[in-house]
Amino acid sequence: MYDEKVVLKNLTENEMKEFLVSIGEKKFRGGQIFSWVYRGIKDFDEMNNIPKSLRAKLSESSIIGNIDVELRLESKVDNTKKYLFLLNDGSIIETVAMIYDSRVTVCVSNQVGCRMGCRFCASTIDGLYRNLEPWEILDQVLKVQEDLGMRVSNVVMMGSGEPLDNYENSVQFLKLVNEENGLNIGYRHITLSTCGVVDKIYDLADLQLPINLAISFHSPFDEERKKIMPVANKFSIRDILKSCRYFIEKTGRRITFEYSLIKGVNDSENEASEIVKLLRGMLCHVNLIPINPVDERDFEKPSKEYINKFKDYLDKNNIPVTIRNSMGADISGACGQLRRKFKNTDGTV
Known part of the structure; x- marks a missing residue:
C-alpha cells in the first residue's frame, strides 16, 4: 500500500x-x-x-502516517464524540471519545469491518474488509487528543473489529500506546475486548502485559451463544473460561465479562443462575449492557425492570456486576452504526 x-x-x-x-x-x-x-x-x-x-x-x-477526520459528531445528551476517519486507501473507520470530567477514554477500531458475525453488532454485517495496521489504530488516539486538546488517559479496544483476529498489529499498538516518550498510557488504563479467540488469549497472557481483558460473553449456554456469536462454534464457554483463568494467573488482572442483555434471548433468571455457577470464585466482573438496537437486526432492549432484576440476582450471589450506561445513543454510538450510513460495500466512502 x-x-x-x-x-x-x-x-x-x-x-x-x-x-x-x-x-x-x-x-x-x-x-x-x-x-x-x-x-x-x-x-x-x-x-x-x-x-x-x-x-x-x-x-x-x-x-509519517496520518489518517484524516471525515466527520465528527457531538452528543447532545452526554460528553461523547464520534469520529469517522478516512484512511489512505479510502476506507473509513469509527472512533468514539468519552469524556468524564478531566478523563478522556477513546474507543478505537482495529479492523475495517469484522468477520466474527455477532448478530447484535453492526460492524460485522458486511464482513471484514481488512486489518488496520498498528499506526492506523494509534493515530485514532492521536487525532482525538489533538482535536479535543485534552490528554487521552484511557483506551478501550472495543470499536469495530476483533483485536485478537488482528493479533500482531494489536499487540504492536499496545506497545506503541504505552511508550514513555509517546502517549505514555499505562497498560492498566487499556482494555482489550474479544469475543473469545481462545488460542490468542493464551498468547496474550504469555506476554504478561498488565492490560484489562474483556470477554464478549452474552450467553452462559454454548448452544444459545452459537446463535448469537458464530465464534462459539469453534470455542466453547469451558475453553474460554479456562483461557481466562490462565490470563488471570499470568497477569494478576481481573477479567470483565461483557454481557449484552437482549429481550427474550438471554435475560432470564435461568441465564443469571448459570452465570453464577460459571463465574463463582473467579477474579472477574460482569458488565451488563442493555443492547443498542441495530436497524438491520430485530433484537430489542429488555425493560429497566428486567435489567435491574438480572443485576440484583448476580449481586446477591456475590458476582461483582454493574450496568453500563449507553453513551452517544443520539450519534449512532454502537460499533459500526455510523460507518454503515456513510460507506460503500467495500468499506470506502
Whole structure:
C-alpha cells in the first residue's frame, strides 16, 4: 500500500533508533524524530531541528502516517464524540471519545469491518474488509487528543473489529500506546475486548502485559451463544473460561465479562443462575449492557425492570456486576452504526 516505505508511527522509540541507524544516521536522531511524530506533524519539513538532508532521506524511505477526520459528531445528551476517519486507501473507520470530567477514554477500531458475525453488532454485517495496521489504530488516539486538546488517559479496544483476529498489529499498538516518550498510557488504563479467540488469549497472557481483558460473553449456554456469536462454534464457554483463568494467573488482572442483555434471548433468571455457577470464585466482573438496537437486526432492549432484576440476582450471589450506561445513543454510538450510513460495500466512502 505504501510502496514498501517504513511507516514511522508503526515504530517504538527503540525501533525508530534502529531504523535511523539502518539508513546510515546517528541513533540519537531516532529519538528526535520519535518526539516529532508524537507532536502530530503532517510533513517532514516541520522537523526544524533535523538537517534538511536527513528530512529528504526520510521522505524517500518512509512516511509519517496520518489518517484524516471525515466527520465528527457531538452528543447532545452526554460528553461523547464520534469520529469517522478516512484512511489512505479510502476506507473509513469509527472512533468514539468519552469524556468524564478531566478523563478522556477513546474507543478505537482495529479492523475495517469484522468477520466474527455477532448478530447484535453492526460492524460485522458486511464482513471484514481488512486489518488496520498498528499506526492506523494509534493515530485514532492521536487525532482525538489533538482535536479535543485534552490528554487521552484511557483506551478501550472495543470499536469495530476483533483485536485478537488482528493479533500482531494489536499487540504492536499496545506497545506503541504505552511508550514513555509517546502517549505514555499505562497498560492498566487499556482494555482489550474479544469475543473469545481462545488460542490468542493464551498468547496474550504469555506476554504478561498488565492490560484489562474483556470477554464478549452474552450467553452462559454454548448452544444459545452459537446463535448469537458464530465464534462459539469453534470455542466453547469451558475453553474460554479456562483461557481466562490462565490470563488471570499470568497477569494478576481481573477479567470483565461483557454481557449484552437482549429481550427474550438471554435475560432470564435461568441465564443469571448459570452465570453464577460459571463465574463463582473467579477474579472477574460482569458488565451488563442493555443492547443498542441495530436497524438491520430485530433484537430489542429488555425493560429497566428486567435489567435491574438480572443485576440484583448476580449481586446477591456475590458476582461483582454493574450496568453500563449507553453513551452517544443520539450519534449512532454502537460499533459500526455510523460507518454503515456513510460507506460503500467495500468499506470506502
